[in-house]
Amino acid sequence: MLKIGELSKRFDLSVETLRFYERQGLISSRRNASGYRLYDDNALAALSFIARAKRAGFSLSEIADLQNLQISHDYDDVYLMAKKKLDIVEKRMKELQRFHSALQYLVEACDGCDHHHYGCTIMEFFDHDADK
Ligand SMILES: [Zn+2]
Helix, strand or coil, rough: EHHHHHHHHHHHHHHHHHHHHHHHCCCEECCCCCCCCECCHHHHHHHHHHHHHCCCCCCCCHHHHHHHHHCCCCHHHHHHHHHHHHHHHHHHHHHHHHHHHHHHHHEEEHHHCCCHHHHHHHHHHHHHHHHH
16 A cells, blocks of 8 residues: 555656546545555555556546446557547647648748848748738
8 A cells, every 4th residue: 555655756746636636536545544645556556557548649538437347347548549549649739730830931031131121021921911
């Protein structure tokens, strides 16, 4: 059994974060005679589970759903959740690629442009339709 401070060190999470996880029902503890929270192997396993699921992009509320699916063995739903998350990440990556291309174009166009005398090609680009 570990105290919250020991758990905090082991998982490199703040005591506040651990308390928050506990309030959200993601981990649980029991109190010893002095009133300290004690965490058993289930809490350790839950924290590893949370860390790995977070690394795959799942939010805490989704992780709570995953924990329930772990208990109910609804693995088809686990697959669907992971597939849905993958679709979201792929959409976001495409969006970021569009931002990247646009910014790269603007930065290259501006590089060396004379801001003191001629304004800036980036601003001209954004302002383009306002001239008409
Ligand atoms: Zn410029």
